Every structure is written in C-alpha cells, then in structure tokens.
Amino acid sequence: MSESSESAEYEVPDHVGNPLVHLVRRYARPYGARYLVAIVGTALAQIPQRVPALVVGVALDAILLSSTPYSLPLVPDGWIPTTTEGQVTFTIGLLAGAFALDGALTWLSGRVAGTARLRTLHDIRVDTFDALVGREMDFFDRHQTGDVMSVLNNDVSNLDGFGNNAVQGLRFVTQIAVAFAFMALLHVRLAALLLVLPVGLGLLGRWYTTRVEPVYEDVRESVGRINARLEDSIDGIATVKSFAREDRERAAVASASREYRDRNWSVVRLRLLFNYSSWSVSSYSFVGLFAIGAYINLEGAPPFLGHSLTAGTLLTFLLYSKSFYGPIRQLMLDVLDSYENALASSKRIVAVLETDRQANETGDDLRVTGGRIEYDRVDFGYESSDEQQLSDVSFTAEPGSLVGIVGPTGAGKSTITKLLFRFYEADAGRVTVDGQDVTDVSPRSLREHLGYVSQDPFLFYGTIRENIGYGVREGDQREPSERASGDSGAASDDASDADVEHAAKLAGAHDFVTDLDDGYDTQVGERGESLSGGQRQRIAIARALLREPEILVLDEATSHVDNETERQIQESIDALAGERTTLAIAHRLSTVRNADTIVVVDDGRVVEQGSHEELVERDGLYADLWRVQVGDTDAVSETFLQRARAEDRPSERIESAIDGEASR
C-alpha cells in the first residue's frame, strides 16, 4: 500500500468541517440531558470548592488576628454569630458543609458524565465498525488489517481520553471563573491585574497547539503502521518460523516502532517546552503576587490598585492563585494535548464513517427462479491495478448445472466469481442471475442466495458447530427461546444442531468431527489452526451448504484434501449440483471432469468452453493442461511448452514435459 493512497483514504469529506465537533454533534447529542447535568454539576461544585480558601482568610483576620470584623461576601451580617466560639463553630460548619456539597456534586457529575461518555464511545465504535465492514472490497485491498484495527482501537480510545480530559477541562474553566469571581469580590483591581497571566498562558498554549497538531497526525499514522506490521508478523507466524525469519520481522517491527518513537519524541519535546514555560509563568507569578500583596499590606496600595489588603485576603488570593494557575496550565497541556490527539484520530474515524459505503440494503431483492448465471461480455480491472484482469468474458451456467472454471494461475478465475458476489463491479458488460443484473439487486439479498467456499477458508474462533452454523441465512436463524433451551448446551447461536450435522454429512465432515474428543464442540483456533487444511475446507463446505444456497461457488474447494476426501466431496457436489447451480474453480481438472461445461480462462479471456470430452477433442489449452495432469507429457503441444518455458516457475510435471520435449 502506498503512503499516498493510505492518507488519501483517511481524508475527511469537505462538508464535515471540524471532525471532532462533527462527532460530538452526531454522537453526544442523544445523551445531551446527561451531559447537561454533568456540566451544571461540575460548574456548581466549583462554588463550594472555592469557599474554604475564602472562609479561612476571613477567619484568620477576624478570629486569629482580630484585625477585622467577621464578614463574608454575599452572606448577610445578621447570619454571622457575634461570639468567638460561635464564629469558630460557624467556620467549621461552613468548611464541612462546603466539602460535603462539593463531594456530592462532583460524584454526581462524574457518574453522569462517565455513563454518557462511555455510551457515546460505544456508539462511535459500533458505527465505525459497521462503516468499515460495509466498505467496498477495494478498501480492504488497499489497507492492512492492523491499520484498520488501529482506527477501531487506538483512535476510539483517543476519543475516550479526550472525553475524560474534556470533563477535566470544564472543571478547570469553571474553577478559574469561580476563583476569579471570588477574588473580584475581595479586591477587584488586584484580581484584574492577575488577568494578564491567563492571557499570556493562553497565547503560549496557542503556540503549542499549532506546533503539536501536525506532529500528532504523524504519530497517528505511525500507530496505524506499527499495528499493521505487528498484525502481519503474528498472522503469518507459521511462515515466519518456517523460514526462520524472526530477525527480519524483528527488524521490520523495530523500524516501525522507531518511527513511532521518534515522532512521539517530538511531541514529548514540545510538551516539555510548553510545560516548563507555563510552569515558570505560573510559579513566578505566585512569587510576584506574594510580593505585591505583602507590599500593599505593609505600605498601602498605590492609587491604581485601590484599597489595601489584609493578611487574610492575601492568604485567600495566594490559595486561589494555586487553584487558578494550576488549572490554566493543565488546561493548556492535558486538555489541549488530548484535543489535538483526538482531533487527529477523529479525522480517521470520520473519514471511515462518512465515505461512501456499499449500501447492502439498497436495490431490489434477488428472485432466484432457477439459478441461471450469465456473464455477458464482461470487462474488469482492479482499481489498484493498471491492467485489465478480465476482457470480454461471456459464458452461461444453466440452472442446476455444474460449471468448471479452469486455467493457469493468475488467469482471472477467482476474479470472475468475485463479480458474481458483487465484491467488485464489472467495468463493462453484465453479470446476471436469472436475468437480474447483480448490480441492480441489493448485495445482501444477492449473497443470501450464494454459497461460497474459498481457497483458504477462514474459520472463526469458536466451536466447529458455531463455524458451520455461521452459514445460516438470516431469516432462518433459530428463535432466541429455541437457543436458550438449545438441544446441546454449546449449540450454535445460529442454526439447529440437526442442520449443522446434516450439512457436515453432505460435506464429508461428520466422520472426522465425531472422532474428535469434543465432537462438534471442539474449539478451533483463531484461524482454525488446530485442524488440517482438508478438515478446514470440509467445515467451510458444510458452512456453505448449510444455507442451502441456490448457487454454490467453490474456489478450489478441494485443493487441500486427499484423493479419498476429494472423491467424497465430489460425490456430494455432484449430488447437490442437480439442485443448485455450481461454479467450481479447479486446478485439479479431475474435480470438474464431470462438469456440464468447463470454461477455460487464460489471461482474463475465455479461450475455450465445452464438456471435458469436447475440450480434449478440440486439442487446445485444456487438452494440454489435461495431458500434463494425467502425466501424458509427451503429447503436450509445442505452443504450451514454449509458454511454460517463459514462466518463472513451471510445475514439476510441466518441467518434465519440457525435459521430455528436449530429449525428443
């Protein structure tokens, strides 16, 4: 995958504007009431939080220094006791009451904000997954799994981090506002003088964010790359080990990790610089405030600062300044930092959410009457490839017939079947099922009628029963009540045990499954590694048969099985073929020898078609392929041999044909 295609893929559409705001609007709105309670609760909690510093200052002046009468802003003097004991009790009551109220409001808003945040993220994660699986196959051709996974994991987690910090940020903003209001009540001019500092810190913060934003985007990109790298190495672990290339993988992971480290280091350096400068501003301003306050207290205020300052008020100012500068710095550092990080992540999430996805539901429902498949002058080229993979492909599979598709490696056989599933759409020509163009029907209804077994079948982590049951059509799923009282405790969520076993028998899987200790409840590894290739293939065939598709596509479904199993599967397929149209891609020509029609594909074109006998008689490419497979290498044509010589790695049999030709 090229760098440019990767970044282009995560581009935010123009109409979106700020992607983070877009996500908040779309996903936080349903929980608006909760967020409102959280915001109001957090804001209100700041009032009792600021009370202790104010009360302590007043009590210091009035009770301990006896320098001024006990008087609190906004509290009528009539409420304040006149005796010293009464004032001490009043002070204790105010402090305890303020802490209790603060605790209750903070707990309430934290709880409400927490549930709202988690629900919002859950919705984003599920929708992003939904959008990802709905993407065209092209998207998955261009992206590595690890990179795609990092959108779901890291990017959504970054939003979570920001959600957390946003609540903190709100707390900081109200904390600063309330501290200011209280300071203004005590000494408005000194409070105004202190405003210079948040403005300075704000400018510093702005500088920081403009610097750090592009670096965060780089970091996000390298997270995607490192995930893709790790996924690749672990996924291909058997290949890594069999080639003893652990060192190469280590080097590749180390290189991706180094890139991540270096880019992250740029963030750390910027953070440190900002942290240190903002810390200096706030710390030295604390010293400055003490100096100014002490001067006013001792010498009296200069005219521009208005009235003087008591020791208690200076103490209150110093305590507030701590709850004032600290949050400003943290607001700039943590909140803006996580904002920048979340902004970079939200770009990728929104790009996934907002770009066109294949609409599974739109289009007519496919109505299968017999299962006649027709390819009519189909041209096709993959988006990521400069070449055309199929040219003028035409053939017909009559209802209930078995059509074999054969041809050299890379000829375009699998590509032909992918167009039937509408994984990709033809550039020209039509693929129809019972006269309906596959591009006119909804992909979901199309695929409901198709069964597919790939060359390398994927088994999901779970039991054999679950893996076979996965094939059930959506409308045929058992009712939840049936599942709860399921015939066996480990029954598949999707299909009845009887259906699973029936499909397994048809696929020739039942015998080996019942020989396993846990039978149908045997767990298969993440990629079904605990089973042999042939066993996996038979489970995949059972899965495809379970949905009783009207059309079955077998992409070299018998490539991993031994002759005896192939014969068994062959019998099932032959038996089933009368009921359903089957397209079978085969390298082993014996598999499709009995097919009604064999379509021979070469370099993206249909070069021959007919029955086995007709094609052998015709003495073209199929006849040569057949001769090579049955070991009749002497009879292989000169054209075929010339072509095989030009290939990089002809098969052993073709080599022997070439050798035979040399000695002739």
Ligand SMILES: Nc1ncnc2c1ncn2[C@@H]1O[C@H](COP(=O)(O)OP(=O)(O)OP(=O)(O)O)[C@@H](O)[C@H]1O
């Ligand atoms: N997703 C893709 N993107 C780009 N090119 C592709 C893609 N899939 C296949 N191709 C190319 O299309 C051509 C046909 O591939 P296809 O898999 O259809 O061949 P095949 O006949 O099924 O081969 P084989 O017998 O080896 O499975 C090949 O040149 C292949 O490299």
